[in-house]
Amino acid sequence: MSAQEISSTDIEAVLATGSRPTLMTAVKRLLTAREFPVTAALVALVLFTYANNQLFLSRQGVKDLLLNATIVILLAVGQSIVIISRNVDLSIGSILGLTAFATGTLFVNNPDIPIWAVFVIVSLFGALLGALNGLLVTVARVPALVITLGTLYVFRGFNNLWAGPTQYFADDRPDAFGDLSVDTVFGLPIITLGALLVVVIVAGFMGRTRRGRDLYAIGSDPTAALLFGVPVGRRVFLAFAVNGLLAGLAGVLYASRFNSVGATTGNGIELDVVAAAVVGGVAIFGGSGTVVGAAIGAMLLTTITSSLTTLRVDKFWQQAIVGVLILAAIAADRIVKLRAERRLQTSEAHHG
Amino acid sequence: MKSSTRAGEANHWRRLTSLIGLLAVLALVAAACGSDSTTAEPASDGSAEDGAGSGDSDGTSDVNDLSITYIPKQLNNPYTNVVLGGGEGGAAEAGFEGIAVVGPLDASASSQVSFINAETQAGTDVIVIAANDPDAVGPALQEARDGGAKIVAFDSDTNPDFRDVFISQVVAKDVALIQVELIAEQIGGAGQIAILSATANATNQNEWIKFIEEELASNPDYADIELVATVYGDDDDTKSFQEAQGLLQAYPDLKGIISPTTVGIAATGRYLSTSEYKGQVALTGLGLPNEMRPFVKDGTVTAFALWDPAQLGYVAAYAGRALAAGEISGAEGDTFTAGELGERTVGEGGIVIVGPPTVFNAGNIDNYDF
Amino acid sequence: MAETIGRSGQKADWVRLALSRDAIMIYAVVVAVLFASLRLERFASTLTVGFLLLDLIPVLLIAMPMTLIIITGEIDLSVASIAGLSSAMMGTLWEDGFPIWLVIVVCLAIGLIAGAVNGILIAGLGLQSLAVTIGTLALYRGLALVVIGDNAVASFPAGLTSFTTSKLGNTGIPTVMIGVMVIVIMFAVVLHLTPFGRGLYAIGSAAEAASFVGIDVARVKIKLYVWCGGISALTGIYWTLRFSSARSDNASGLELTVIAAVLLGGVSIFGGKGSITGVVAAVGLIGTITYSLRLERVSDVVLIIVTGTLLIVSVVAPRIFEVISGARHRRKLSTQLAVDRSAITTHTRSTAHRKEE
Amino acid sequence: MEGKPPSTGNHGPALSLIGAVKTFGEVVALADGRVELRAGEILALIGENGAGKSTLVKILAGVHTPDSASFMVAGESVVFGSVADSKSAGISIIYQEPTLFPDLTVAENIYVGRQPKGAFGLIDRGRMRDDAAALFARLGVRIDPDRVAEGLSIADQQIIEIAKAISMHAQVLIMDEPTAALSGAEVDRLFEVVRGLRDEGAAIMFISHRFEEVFELCDRVTVMRDGRHVADHVTADVTIEELVLEMVGRDIDQLFPKQEAETGVVVLDVEGISAGSVFRDISFTVRAGEIVALAGLVGAGRTEVARAVFGIDRYEAGEIRVEGRALQSGSPQEAIDAGIAFVPEDRRKQGLVMEMSIQHNITLTLRDSLARFGLIRRPEESAAADDWAKRLQVKAGSMRHSVATLSGGNQQKVVLAKWLATNPKLLIVDEPTRGIDVGTKSEVHRLLSDLAVRGVAILMVSSELPEVLGMADRILVMREGRLTAEIDRVDATSENVMRAATTPVEVSVGA
Incomplete structure (x- = not known):
């Protein structure tokens, strides 16, 4: 993403030797990576909070931070797949609610069901809901914003219809299931490790497989992608289905982590998730950004809440600060892009 | 030339389908309306039966087709559900003909207003409400009272100006x-x-x-x-x-x-x-x-x-009954019989206290199921 | 060729008007109202008119500038937060003892400023409106919390609060509806009858082409966001007075309702298409359905499913038909063309050439 | 197929498409498409806009499936359901407008969907980069494979498209007006590469509106008209006149009907404007009745100067005056008010609002003058639109139809109508005939000439040398952001214009 940084002499060096970029360019690359600002902000926030309250990075503190971020990370990673393909999924909160309730229902109706089976069944249920979005968007070729705003309502309606006043509580589920979000390995909660694994897999998929790169191509220029022979419909469908799958997974983890699941679970989380992806450097109109960035964005947004509470900042300021952060993220992204453009223009003028 | 006109027609056909689609959705709405009015009936049947069974309430025999509607803070909330369970039971026992529960899916301040409006229009005799905001529901409740409805607040009070009594959990x-x-x-x-x-x-x-x-x-x-x-x-x-x-x-x-x-x-x-x-x-x-x-x-x-949340709804039903029958006005000192819970007195500010809170611990918690 | 334009054009216009998206929305509203009146005994009453319209006003108001913004290809998710902020300001200032007229003026000014901030970030700095307004959605709601915190102010002048729910004689029509209609008509006129409105469509479908005919795209967009902020603040004031309660969470979640109504009204999310008529009809349709369901005590669950389904059906149904009819036409045409071709090969090639396009 | 021309390749056709029919709804885009490509040969496909060339290309590309056709590739009958089918059959397409993904790197743009895989089936980025670098080395160009495609010049983008085609080892290469946006030197380099590919045995189809290129490069030529195949020729056996006749179906009286116009007062006076590194110290004037051409290579800064005059872009130093009145920098509205009209180079994005009706497009410039009390008067609007459509002979079904339904030539007429409706004193036209058919082209030229006669000052930016030489009273040549020559009509030759455009010469430019 940072190729603009390389000066013409570097280009020649690369062309002449065919060698990999040097350490210098690697460092430059790191500094200009889209993920850099958000990562820096996260590190700064954590360090500042820690300096004021050592408890922030205590064993329990770290665990809480990670656990808080886990579910949003999964959702943001899924969402960024969809956003990279120049779509958006607003129904994500409703899918989370449905799948979380499905998890509770499965355990209550089948007390002996193995935990892995619940993961599989509910994730597939999420994938099915995502696929429905994908189907409507690709087959009917209508804007995702409209379709998923529609399914946001429809899914939420069915969640209310299904759940009614029923809520399932932590003790409706086996202890081993709840322990997934309690027990740690090397200080890292199990579900966070799982989420990290998902981030790595999805990052590999988006960065290093043809299907993943196709999604970038589609988001970058959908018409060109069609002319190119990229199966746009199938790829976009895949993006929505994977997003649904991850939302389903997040739903299972939600049920493991929190006390109750019911009709209102997940309401209103969609804009937070989109915000996390945007803060993490995923361009809202597709084509650029990475899932790692989105995951860090999610981490930043959840951490800021904890951090402000820990710092005893008046809670009424928290939301405003989050808003400013989102604006800063997109403005920073824009400034970087403008500077790169200007540099390109001048360099082109020089080369004639 | 021809081709463009025909293309235009294709466009019209396309629009015609939108019309058909919209009508299909409207039909869905119609079905929803229809299905509900049928489900509402058995509920009132049940109430009539129960009313006959517990015929010990003597003063209410002259008013037999009263209706009561519960508007909780939010539907699909477990606590609310226990309250409403008690309420529906109480309303049936107290002899209400029409018993309904309506309410928003989110607990925001203003979301209850249009439900109150609809009840006003339905001519509901007693509206039992747990206010999300004491003032936001005020004007709407006032309109309902102007239309002859009695307002019973329960669980969470409204501004006292807008209701007849408040059924409070406890002091x-x-x-x-x-x-x-x-x-x-x-x-x-x-x-x-x-x-x-x-x-x-x-x-x-x-x-x-x-x-x-x-x-x-x-x-x-x-x-x-x-x-x-x-x-x-x-x-x-x-x-x-x-x-x-x-x-x-x-x-x-x-x-x-x-x-x-x-x-x-x-x-x-x-x-x-x-x-x-x-x-x-x-x-x-x-x-x-x-x-x-x-x-x-x-x-x-x-x-x-x-406290026992079910009792809140239960007492609210009897208070509503007494108000609608004109037995009480909600003034301090009024008394009414709340079914099996016995006599209750309206206290200062129109507040009716349901009962003392219970302390739950490892020793007694298994005796309760709500 | 040119002379055929007039006649066939006129006939097509008539059909087109009767089957336009707007017309369909109007039919839908009429059908919904007729159905409700016939089927629900209590629906046909002046009470309905009053309650229904009072409920519609916030959505209707904000839908106006939102329609214009979406037509230019942008979006504003922060409207409900601006309404919340103006409500919070109103409560705080009123409690601090400022005269009510000043409070209202200040609240409107805050709305205009909030809108201007959106506009400058979007049109001035060239940031994407979806992202920016997600940010300001959080920011303005956050500021509302900062301003009023967990207070709720209710002590507004009784005359003013009762005015907002007062009706015109015994028509059941709320008095404020006059003002709302004036605003709706103003927006309709601006969008459909003025050079400015024409420019909005141009911006929505081709921003560059618009700037080439002298339209200052950035300035127009900033203007729209400022209006949107102002109308949102006005909605916040109405909300506060109608519920006589100033709180930080007033009108929260309204943005999605408004956008759903605007999109249902036929405004293209890509910009360049849509009309005020369609949007007003869509708001009316949603309102009628909502109120009918309320009257019948049908759970809101059905309502949100219906709203969502309506939205999806309104965009998917035409598309599905298009595909089906497209396939049918193609089949018919290719057989016809096969005949044509065999005829033509026997002919000379210098047949008078027809231009199909 | 009349008179089978001698084949340069020694085996059967690499690709043949016969009797292709394609309709869109009710519109017949292709009624009888026919084309035959042979290995080791370059075929030109020519025809007016709307003749069905692009549809035919899209059928070969697998974008469109024909309603009926007999389609053979390498001797085997094929049916393409998707672009991927076409690709796997060894067909590679270079579109008129390069279709690169702006956010992806150059290397990735070349290998989208075919990225080399390494361990675990993951993409081997290193190899991809090296392969791309090797390709560029072979083409003799310097493009960093790691940079993103956003911001690349059109020429570089075309090179990348070609690199892509080469990397696919395409047996069939189809180029849809690849030279439309290229300068002379770039065209030469492109042709060299294409000839190399032909010599390696590729079958190549070349679509162009420029006859000189067709004759320079191609072995055979196929002519289309109105969605039908008209004729095949060996290039050496045919003349431009014959081809034009076949394309148009009638005689074109004159390609550049330049009339002599009397020059009047100075309308536009540009004095020493500069904008960063884009252009520097530009001064010139345009008089009433005069056609002044801004010539030079693509990227020399011609369009930028034109845009600056019209106020689209800002300039730092200098001044622009219209009839002596100074214009503010960066305000198109003020330029319009001063009597300048601008027909931009990109018709689809800059010239027209494609989704809007023809009528509303025409009256877009008149929207303020058609309004009374701030409201547009509908009857007057229709009348004005009808009037201008008639004057420019726009052929349309209904004025209420979207302008997208028109052919390229008619679209350009709508753009001209829109601007002429403002009754301009100065008309700036940027590539006025790009991508439009021969017939409309001459109509546009006649129109410009008429306008000059009526006293309109015209500033024309054009990459087509014949157009420049044929139309202009005076030619200003730009090179690397500077004016390098001012040549009068009588002195102008293609040689001295090209020399000024390509080599740095010490020329003092007078106003």
């Missing part, structure tokens, strides 16, 4: 005191405590918090207890969970948490029981036994309190 001060008492006991009478409430605007919560603060300040027994913070979980599981977490981090010396809301106490219980603070930090407040049972069993929570 607000009792609720506050019992929670202070429980927490003082659990932390050994000294240390920092915090409150995790519902929404910042919740009337009942704020009243209890006020009494808790006063009690802590005035009672010398609690001189060593310091209330360090009040946070709001908005009656949202996730938010309450994270607020609890933040409290513990911000106040490392925190000894106990009071959460006077069922969602908040359960979420905090869940957090404590899964963290290293389990057993270190005391938790009490108002909770539903069914939700709190695991936390009592695993030692996270020693004791908490609550």
Whole structure:
């Protein structure tokens, strides 16, 4: 993403030797990576909070931070797949609610069901809901914003219809299931490790497989992608289905982590998730950004809440600060892009 | 030339389908309306039967086709559900012909208004409401009263100007005191405590918090207890969970948490029981036994309190009946019979007290199912 | 060729008007109202008119500038937060003892400023509106919390609060509806009858082409966001007075309702298409369905499913038909063309050439 | 197929498409498409706009499936259901407008969907980069494979498209007007590469509106008209006149009907304007009745100067005056008010609002003058639109139809109508005949000439040398952001214009 940084002499060096970029360019690359600002902000926030309250990075503190971020990370990673393909999924909160309730229902109706089976069944249920979005968007070729705003309502309606006043509580589920979000390995909660694994897999998929790169191509220029022979419909469908799958997974983890699941679970989380992806450097109109960035964005947004509470900042300021952060993220992204453009223009003028 | 006209026609056909699609959806709505009016009937049948069975209420025989509608803060909430369960039972016993429950899916201040409006128009005789905001529902309730409806507030009061009676759980001060008492006991009478409430605007919560603060300040027994913070979980599981977490981090010396809301106490219980603070930090407040049972069993929570929510709805039904029948006006000193719960008196400010709170602990919690 | 334009054009216009998207929305409203009146005994009453319209006003008001913004290809998610902020300001200032007229003026000014901030970030700095307004959605709601915190102010002048729910004689029509209609008509006129409105469509479908005919795209967009902020603040004031309660969470979640109504009204999310008529009809349709369901005590669950389904059906149904009819036409045409071709090969090639396009 | 021309390749056709029919709804885009490509040969496909060339290309590309056709590739009958089918059959397409993904790197743009895989089936980025670098080395160009495609010049983008085609080892290469946006030197380099590919045995189809290129490069030529195949020729055996006749179906009286116009007062006076590194110290004037051409290579800064005059872009130093009145920098509205009209180079994005009706497009410039009390008067609007459509002979079904339904030539007429409706004193036209058919082209030229006669000052930016030489009274040549020559009509030759455009010469430019 940072190729603009390389000066013409570097280009020649690369062309002449065919060698990999040097350490210098690697460092430059790191500094200009889209993920850099958000990562820096996260590190700064954590360090500042820690300096004021050592408890922030205590064993329990770290665990809480990670656990808080886990579910949003999964959702943001899924969402960024969809956003990279120049779509958006607003129904994500409703899918989370449905799948979380499905998890509770499965355990209550089948007390002996193995935990892995619940993961599989509910994730597939999420994938099915995502696929429905994908189907409507690709087959009917209508804007995702409209379709998923529609399914946001429809899914939420069915969640209310299904759940009614029923809520399932932590003790409706086996202890081993709840322990997934309690027990740690090397200080890292199990579900966070799982989420990290998902981030790595999805990052590999988006960065290093043809299907993943196709999604970038589609988001970058959908018409060109069609002319190119990229199966746009199938790829976009895949993006929505994977997003649904991850939302389903997040739903299972939600049920493991929190006390109750019911009709209102997940309401209103969609804009937070989109915000996390945007803060993490995923361009809202597709084509650029990475899932790692989105995951860090999610981490930043959840951490800021904890951090402000820990710092005893008046809670009424928290939301405003989050808003400013989102604006800063997109403005920073824009400034970087403008500077790169200007540099390109001048360099082109020089080369004639 | 021709081709473009034909293309135009294709366009028209396309639009015609939109029309058909829209009509199909409208048909769906129609079906929804239809299906509900049929389901509403058995409910009133049931009430008629029950009314005949419990024919001991003597003064009400001349008014037989009264209707009552419950408008809770939010549908699909477990606590509300227990309240409404009691309410529907009570309404049936009290002899109401039409019994309905309507309400918003979210607990925002203004969302109850259009439900009140619809009930006004339906000519409902008694509207029982748990207000999300004491003032926001005021004008709408006033309109309903102008149309002849009796207004019974329950669980969470409206501005007293807009209702006839308020069915209160308990004396607000009792609720506050019992929670202070429980927490003082659990932390050994000294240390920092915090409150995790519902929404910042919740009337009942704020009243209890006020009494808790006063009690802590005035009672010398609690001189060593310091209330360090009040946070709001908005009656949202996730938010309450994270607020609890933040409290513990911000106040490392925190000894106990009071959460006077069922969602908040359960979420905090869940957090404590899964963290290293389990057993270190005391938790009490108002909770539903069914939700709190695991936390009592695993030692996270020693004791908490609550009244019987079902009684709220139950008494509200009888109060509504008495108001609609003209037996009481909601003035202080009026009395009415609340079915099997016996006689109730309208207190100062039109408040009817249901009963004392119960303290639940490991010893008695299995005796309750709500 | 040119002379055929007039006649066939006129006939097509008539058909087109009767089957336009707007017309369909109007039919839908008429059908919904007729159905409700016939089927629900209590629906046909002046009470309905009053309650229904009072409920519609916030959505209707904000839908106006939102329609214009979406037509230019942008979006504003922060409207409900601006309404909340103005409500919070109103409560705080009123409690601090400022005269009510000043409070209202200040609140409107805050709305205009909030809108201007959106506009400058979007049109001035060239940031994407979806992202920016997600940010300001959080920011303005956050500021509302900062301003009023957990207070709720209710002590507004009784004359003013009762005015907002007062009705015109015994028609059941709320008095404020006059003002709302004036605003709706103003927006309709601006969009459909003025050079400025024409420019909005141009911006929505081709921003560059618009700037080439002298339209200052950035300035127009900033203007729209400022209006949107102002109308949102006005909605916040109405909301506060109608419910006589100033709170930080007033009108929360309204943005999605408004956008759903605007999109249902036929405004293209890509910009360049849509009309005020369609949007007003869509708001009316949603309102009628909502109120009918309320009257019948049908759970809101059905309502949100219906709203969502309506939205999806309104965009998917035409598309599905298009595909089906497209396939049918193609089949018919290719057989016809096969005949044509065999005829033509026997002919000379210098047949008078027809231009199909 | 009349008179089978001698084949340069020694085996059967690499690709043949016969009797292709394609309709869109009710519109017949292709009624009888026919084309035959042979290995080791370059075929030109020519025809007016709307003749069906692009549809035919899209059928070969697998974008469109023909309603009926007999389609053979390498001797085997094929049916393409998707672009991927076409690709796997060894067909590679270079579109008129390069279709690169702006956010992806150059290397990735070349290998989208075919990225080399390494361990675990993951993409081997290193190899991809090296392969791309090797390709560029072979083409003799310097493009960094790691930079993103956003911001690349059109010429570089075309090179990348070609690199892509080469990397696919395409047996069939189809180029849809690849030279439309290229300068002379770039065209030469492109042709060299293409000839190399032909010599390696590729079958190549070349679509162009420029006859000189067709004759320079191609072995055979196929002519289309109105969605039908008209004729095949060996290039050496045919003349431009014959081809034009076949394309148009009638005689074109004159390609550049330049009339002599009397020059009047100075309308536009540009004095020493500069804008960063884009252009520097530009001064010139345009008089009433005069056609002044801005010539030079693509990227020399011609369009930028034109845009600056019209106020689209800002300039830093200098001044622009219209009839002596100074214009503010960066305000198109002020330029319009001063009597300047601008027909931009990109018709689809800059010239027209494609989704809007023809009528509303025409009256877009008149929207303020058609309004009374701030409201547009509908009857007057229709009348004005009808009037201008008639004057420019726009052929349309209904004025209410979207302008997208028109052919390229008619679209350009709508753009001209829109601007002429403002009754301009100065008309700036940027590539006025790009991508439009021969017939409309001459109509546009006649129109410009008429306008000059009526006293309109015209500033024309054009990459087509014949157009420049044929139309202009005076030619200003730009090179690397500077004016390098001013040549009068009588002195202008293609040689001295090209020399000024390509080599740095010490020329003092007078106003």
